[in-house]
Amino acid sequence: MIKLSYREIAAILRQEIMDGLYPHGSLLPPEPVLAERFGTARSAINNTFRVLRGEGLISTQQGRGTYVTAMTSPIVRNASLRYQAHAREQGHGAFDYEVRQLGMTPKSDLTISRVLPPEQVAEILGVSPGGEVLARSRQMYADNVPVQIATSYIPLDIAADTVLEEAEQGAGGMVSRMADLGFQQTRMTERITVRPPSEAEAEFLSMSSEQRVYVIHHVGWTSSNRPVEVCVHVMPTHYWQLDYSWEVDPTSS
The missing domain is CATH 3.40.1410.10 (Chorismate lyase-like)
Structure with missing residues (x-):
């Protein structure tokens, strides 16, 4: 299995959000679950989340998890x-x-x-x-x-x-x-x-x-x-x- 970079993982999750697999307002899987899915370290998923937060696609709430942002269109x-x-x-x-x-x-x-x-x-x-x-x-x-x-x-x-x-x-x-x-x-x-x-x-x-x-x-x-x-x-x-x-x-x- 080819190990994906955090940017490649971000591209996959970005597309899944756009396709509605993770609807707007929904909770994303936690970092350990995604790390296991993509066969990578949690640090890579943390970097992935940083990219997607910067794009405004997700929001992390302390103690509650990471959510897809509520807005569907700009x-x-x-x-x-x-x-x-x-x-x-x-x-x-x-x-x-x-x-x-x-x-x-x-x-x-x-x-x-x-x-x-x-x-x-x-x-x-x-x-x-x-x-x-x-x-x-x-x-x-x-x-x-x-x-x-x-x-x-x-x-x-x-x-x-x-x-x-x-x-x-x-x-x-x-x-x-x-x-x-x-x-x-x-x-x-x-x-x-x-x-x-x-x-x-x-x-x-x-x-x-x-x-x-x-x-x-x-x-x-x-x-x-x-x-x-x-x-x-x-x-x-x-x-x-x-x-x-x-x-x-x-x-x-």
Whole structure:
């Protein structure tokens, strides 16, 4: 019998997960059982699990074993589509629309407060040192699976004592309500970085140290070129697919 490498074992288990032999949410056999199956040492299976955890296919819970992750398909975040009115207003904002496209049920736990913004956010919004902003912080789920942490920061001269300080935003979500208040966003910019999750993020998102998160700094701008919202999205890379598209100027050389 040819001894398989841990990467080859990972490829076999990956395919078995994709084929449904190990359904999403199910418990994988323990390391000793898999080591016997593949005729290898437990250390090789440990390395196999490390690879599959890094891909987001499995999650190891201390004292309980290793499970196939609950998500069956990545959530598609289409940056061009998600802020179009017809998409947002089918539900309560862009996230609601994205999750429902998979036939899943979105849910968010929302905290609204006036806070001192992170330094980078304050700089973008032009908030003076010590100045507060409105923060709408959401812990977000798809079918009870935690999939994102997102915090929107809005200047108080826009948000104070308005509907933006209320939990329910109605059809179209916060972007539509800002437009109702006279601060329609006509341009948006995003910067994406990838890093390990913080301890708090890993705990909420059920992530391991091998996994990574996208961090998207999203800025909404008005036609007068004023930044009126900064949203910081923290998203497990294995749960999300980021799609972007843009027009090409045919006259450019």
